Amino acid sequence: MHEVSIAQNIIEIVNSYLPEPNNVDVKTVNVKVGVFTSIMPDALRFGYEVLTHGTHLQNSVLNIEEVSLKVKCNICGVETGAEPSFIFCNSCGSVDVAILEGTELNISDIEIINN
Amino acid sequence: MSLITVERKVLESNNAIAEENRLVLHGKKIFSINMVSSPGSGKTSIIEKTVLNLKDKVNIGFIVGDLQTSLDAERIDKLGIPSVQIVTNGACHLDASLVRNAYKELSNLDIDFLIIENVGNLVCTAEYDLGEHLKVVVSSVTEGDDKPLKYPIIFRKSMALILNKIDLLPYLTGSIDVLRTNALSVNPKLQVFETSCISGVGIDEWCNWLLRQIAFSKDNIP
Numbered sequence: 340m341h342e343v344s345i346a347q348n349i350i351e352i353v354n355s356y357l358p359e360p361n362n363v364d365v366k367t368v369n370v371k372v373g374v375f376t377s378i379m380p381d382a383l384r385f386g387y388e389v390l391t392h393g394t395h396l397q398n399s400v401l402n403i404e405e406v407s408l409k410v411k412c413n414i415c416g417v418e419t420g421a422e423p424s425f426i427f428c429n430s431c432g433s434v435d436v437a438i439l440e441g442t443e444l445n446i447s448d449i450e451i452i453n454n
Numbered sequence: 455m456s457l458i459t460v461e462r463k464v465l466e467s468n469n470a471i472a473e474e475n476r477l478v479l480h481g482k483k484i485f486s487i488n489m490v491s492s493p494g495s496g497k498t499s500i501i502e503k504t505v506l507n508l509k510d511k512v513n514i515g516f517i518v519g520d521l522q523t524s525l526d527a528e529r530i531d532k533l534g535i536p537s538v539q540i541v542t543n544g545a546c547h548l549d550a551s552l553v554r555n556a557y558k559e560l561s562n563l564d565i566d567f568l569i570i571e572n573v574g575n576l577v578c579t580a581e582y583d584l585g586e587h588l589k590v591v592v593s594s595v596t597e598g599d600d601k602p603l604k605y606p607i608i609f610r611k612s613m614a615l616i617l618n619k620i621d622l623l624p625y626l627t628g629s630i631d632v633l634r635t636n637a638l639s640v641n642p643k644l645q646v647f648e649t650s651c652i653s654g655v656g657i658d659e660w661c662n663w664l665l666r667q668i669a670f671s672k673d674n675i676p
Contacts, residue, residue, distance in 0.1 A: 341546055341578035348464045356458050366455065370464070377577045377607055424603040426610070426640065434642045444465060444581070449458040 346386030365399040367450040373406040375441040408441035471550035475585025485671040486568040491592035493574030496618040498526045499651040505533045507661040515560045518571040519548040547578040580608040588613040599633035606640040614645040621650040
């Protein structure tokens with residue numbers, strides 16, 4: 340259940356963008372979470388709700404975009420999708436692949452309304 | 455409505471401290487590993503065997519994380535190895551700042567090889583870089599042969615896999631060949647060792663590999 344500490348990291352980064360938090364309403368915090376991370380989106384949303392309760396972020400929504408796995412084959416060069424437990428090239432079947440997408444744990448942007 | 459572009463990694467503060475840790479260890483030519491497993495796989499037993507095998511060849515330091523107690527640090531301390539216990543009070547993983555603080559207790563010592571034993575957990579530990587040179591995942595054969603498929607991230611991020619407790623194989627229905635195949639399907643580059651801390655089988659092979667890693671890093675650390 341490390342999602343609570345991940346949520347705390349998100350809140351700290353968001354707050355660093357709000358020098359005057361009382362003058363803005365944060366509507367949405369958009370984050371990208373890859374499927375090849377140890378993050379459970381529901382637990383992250385729960386952690387965010389708990390930690391923002393009673394704060395200036397209370398009415399904001401943590402919007403999580405889940406990013407699928409995408410790999411590039413080191414043998415045939417093709418880029419394909421993959422599943423976390425079955426990481427291989429869908430084109431030639433090789434397991435010698437580099438992960439291009441699916442490991443993200445990033446804050447993309449913050450939607451705000453200035454008061 | 456206006457949009458503030460952020461585009462930052464959520465774990466950037468941990469990653470920055472991990473990079474500082476790595477630089478400090480590089481500066482002192484210390485090779486470090488982060489050992490990860492589920493609870494009860496035998497990490498500490500493997501470390502005891504490793505210490506007995508290597509302590510006349512390299513100077514070892516030990517940092518260990520547990521939710522409670524200093525039992526593991528005491529076990530390694532008894533072998534004459536400087537050991538620091540991190541009690542996480544419930545946190546399910548070590549992070550880079552915990553390791554930075556623990557390392558302060560070892561920083562004046564002459565160490566070649568730092569072993570960091572993480573909290574027993576195959577999930578959360580996968581997300582946190584501690585500043586180690588490489589991760590080693592331990593999976594005991596009693597846990598079942600499907601674990602690499604169920605917890606693929608830590609197996610993918612590790613360089614070596616120790617399949618421990620192989621003395622118990624005669625009593626199990628699972629297959630070590632299937633376990634090995636599953637692990638290599640998740641990470642074809644894994645260096646795999648089969649060990650028993652009861653019979654001692656496989657410990658020499660593991661320790662010799664470690665010695666080569668330590669020597670290689672000494673030559674290549676700037």
